[in-house]
Amino acid sequence: EVQLVESGGGLVQPGGSLRLSCVASGITISSYSMNWIRQAPGKGLEWVSFISSSNIIHYADSVKGRFTLSRDNAQNSLYLQMNSLRDEDTAVYYCNLRALWGQGTLVTVSS
Amino acid sequence: DVVLTQSPLSLAVTFGQPASISCTSSQSLVYSDGNTYLNWFQQRPGQSPRRLIYQVSNRDSGVPDRFSGSGSGTDFTLKISRVEAEDVGVYYCMQGTHWPTSFGQGTKLEIK
Numbered sequence: 069e070v071q072l073v074e075s076g077g078g079l080v081q082p083g084g085s086l087r088l089s090c091v092a093s094g095i096t097i098s099s100y101s102m103n104w105i106r107q108a109p110g111k112g113l114e115w116v117s118f119i120s121s122s123n124i125i126h127y128a129d130s131v132k133g134r135f136t137l138s139r140d141n142a143q144n145s146l147y148l149q150m151n152s153l154r155d156e157d158t159a160v161y162y163c164n165l166r167a168l169w170g171q172g173t174l175v176t177v178s179s
Numbered sequence: 180d181v182v183l184t185q186s187p188l189s190l191a192v193t194f195g196q197p198a199s200i201s202c203t204s205s206q207s208l209v210y211s212d213g214n215t216y217l218n219w220f221q222q223r224p225g226q227s228p229r230r231l232i233y234q235v236s237n238r239d240s241g242v243p244d245r246f247s248g249s250g251s252g253t254d255f256t257l258k259i260s261r262v263e264a265e266d267v268g269v270y271y272c273m274q275g276t277h278w279p280t281s282f283g284q285g286t287k288l289e290i291k
Contacts, residue, residue, distance in 0.1 A: 103280070105228075113220070113228065113271055115280040128279050167230040167239045 070094035072163045077173030084153050088173055090146040090163030097165065098141040104148050106159035107172075116161070117148065131157075153177045181206050183272050185283035193291045198259040200286045202272035207252050209276070216275035219248055219257045222285075223268040231270075232257065264290060 076088040088104070104116040117137040118126045125137050136149040146163055153175075160172040182205040192198045208215045219232040230239050232248035235255060245260040259266055267290055272283040 112269075112285045113222075113273070113282045115273075115282065118280065126278055162227060167233070169227040169229065171227055 070168060072165060072168055072170035074161065074163050074170040074173040077161065077175045079176045079178065080153055081179050082154060082177055084177070085149070085151045086153065086175060088148040088150065088161055088175070090148075090170060092144045092146075092165070095165070095168070096141075097139065097144055097146060100165050102139070102146050103164040104137065104146075104161060105164055106157075106161045106175075108156075108159040111159075114159070119146070150175070180279060181208075181274055181277045181281050183274060183281055183283035185270075185272060185286050187286060188284060189287045189289070191289045191291045192259075192262045194264065195261050198262050198266075198288060200257045200270055200272075200288075202250075202255045202257070202283050204253040204255070204274060206277060208255075208274050209252065215251065217248075217250070217255050218273045218275065219246075220271045220273060221266075221268050222271065223265075226268075228271065259288075262288070262290065266290075 072090055072092050074090045080086050101120045103118050106114050106116050116128050119137050119139055134152045138147045155177050158177045160174050162172045163170040184203045186201045208217050215235050217235050220228040221231050222228045231242050231246050236248045247258050249256050269285045269287050271285050274281055
C-alpha cells in the first residue's frame with residue numbers, strides 16, 4: 069500500500085523547536101516533488117514548503133528563516149525542522165505527494 | 180501572491196441534486212509550459228484532504244465520475260452532477276502555477 073506517515077508533532081512552548089518526519093512506503097520519494105501543508109484548528113489549508121525532485125526548495129513567507137525542509141532518500145523520508153515556533157504555527161501538518169496525503173501530525177505551540 | 184476566491188463559501192444541496200463551486204484567481208493560472216495547475220481537493224469531516232481533480236479537469240484515480248472540473252485562465256468550476264451523502268465536507272481549489280502555492284478559502288458542502 070502506498071502511504072505517507074507523519075510523526076513528530078506535539079506540544080511546544082513559543083520559541084521552541086520540533087522536527088516533523090514523513091515516511092513514505094510503496095513509493096520512492098526521490099523521484100517526486102513533495103509539500104508540507106498545514107491546517108490551523110477550524111481553518112483552511114495553507115501551503116508551507118516544497119521540495120522538487122531535483123531538491124529545489126521553497127518556503128512560505130510565514131515560515132521562511134525558521135523552518136527547514138530536507139529529504140533523506142535512503143530513509144525514503146521527508147523532514148521539516150521547525151525553529152522559533154510561534155502560537156500561529158499551531159496546526160495539523162500534512163505531508164503531500166501529488167494526490168497522496170498523510171494523516172497529519174498536530175503541532176501545538178502554547179505556553 | 181495569487182489569491183483564489185471560492186464561491187459560495189457554503190452550500191446546502193438536496194440529495195441527488197447538482198452542486199457547483201467556483202474558484203476565481205487573481206492572475207491567469209496558465210504556466211509557461213502551457214499547462215494550468217489548478218487542483219480541487221475534498222476534505223471530509225475528520226479526514227485528510229483528498230485530491231479530486233488535477234490540472235483543471237483530470238479526475239484522480241478512484242474519484243467518481245459525478246465530479247468534474249472545468250475552466251481556463253482565471254475562472255474554474257467544480258461540479259458534482261448528483262450529490263451523495265459521502266460528498267459532505269469542505270472543498271478547496273489550489274493553484275500550483277505561481278509561487279507561493281495557494282488555496283482557496285474552502286466551500287462547505289452540506290446535504291439539505
